[in-house]
Amino acid sequence: MKKPVIGVVPLVDKERESLWMLPGYLEGLEAAGALPVILPLTEDRQALVQLMEGLDGLLLTGGQDVAPALYGEEPLPQCGETCPRRDGMEQVLLELALAQDKPVLGICRGIQFLNAALGGTLYQDLPTQRPSDLSHVMTPPYDQPVHGVELVPGSPLEELLGCRTLEVNSYHHQGVKELAPGLEVMARATDGLTEGVWMPEKRFVWAVQWHPEFSWKNQEASRRIFAALVQAAAH
Numbered sequence: 001m002k003k004p005v006i007g008v009v010p011l012v013d014k015e016r017e018s019l020w021m022l023p024g025y026l027e028g029l030e031a032a033g034a035l036p037v038i039l040p041l042t043e044d045r046q047a048l049v050q051l052m053e054g055l056d057g058l059l060l061t062g063g064q065d066v067a068p069a070l071y072g073e074e075p076l077p078q079c080g081e082t083c084p085r086r087d088g089m090e091q092v093l094l095e096l097a098l099a100q101d102k103p104v105l106g107i108c109r110g111i112q113f114l115n116a117a118l119g120g121t122l123y124q125d126l127p128t129q130r131p132s133d134l135s136h137v138m139t140p141p142y143d144q145p146v147h148g149v150e151l152v153p154g155s156p157l158e159e160l161l162g163c164r165t166l167e168v169n170s171y172h173h174q175g176v177k178e179l180a181p182g183l184e185v186m187a188r189a190t191d192g193l194t195e196g197v198w199m200p201e202k203r204f205v206w207a208v209q210w211h212p213e214f215s216w217k218n219q220e221a222s223r224r225i226f227a228a229l230v231q232a233a234a235h
Ligand code: MN
Pocket: 135, 136, 147, 169, 170, 171, 172, 189, 195, 209
């Protein structure tokens, strides 16, 4: 049986002028039965159209901050490094995936990008713009949970996991501010921050603020999230 092919957006290290990948994204997908492929970093629309023909689903990975211009803001001093080439590439990939109703899972930057690309806004820097008792920037080991999230009753994530709360890892200084039209919340941190969203109009467009790529080995919930993408991509 052919494995569903999941395109994984490459990570960009500007300092080293390198593209790279955290093995957990690929291993988590492989363990769930997918054939993951790291995509080239390109904004060439025709190339991305051709690439999408061979992909059954997309994984929008973590990475640099989304350019505030995408949601109509000027960057604050606390905004981190951005990556316009990833923003550009992911805008095309997302547009194509939505048009073709192909499954998409966003992780960390992925939930932020999804929300911004669909017309929502982001906190450019949580500590200064949305102070909380809860720290969203953990120290290693990253496979350990550091805060809770509440799963929205009736949401697909609550249905998948069969529980109302989940302990998750956390490594982000930005977050969803105003939710984009078309998205629904499926998980909130205990401080109220949106940490999981989905798109009811589509077969499978999900995104989480936490990092299943770090926790899939020791957390069943993380494995199930990867498996949900792969299962959707297999149909
Ligand atoms: Mn968090």
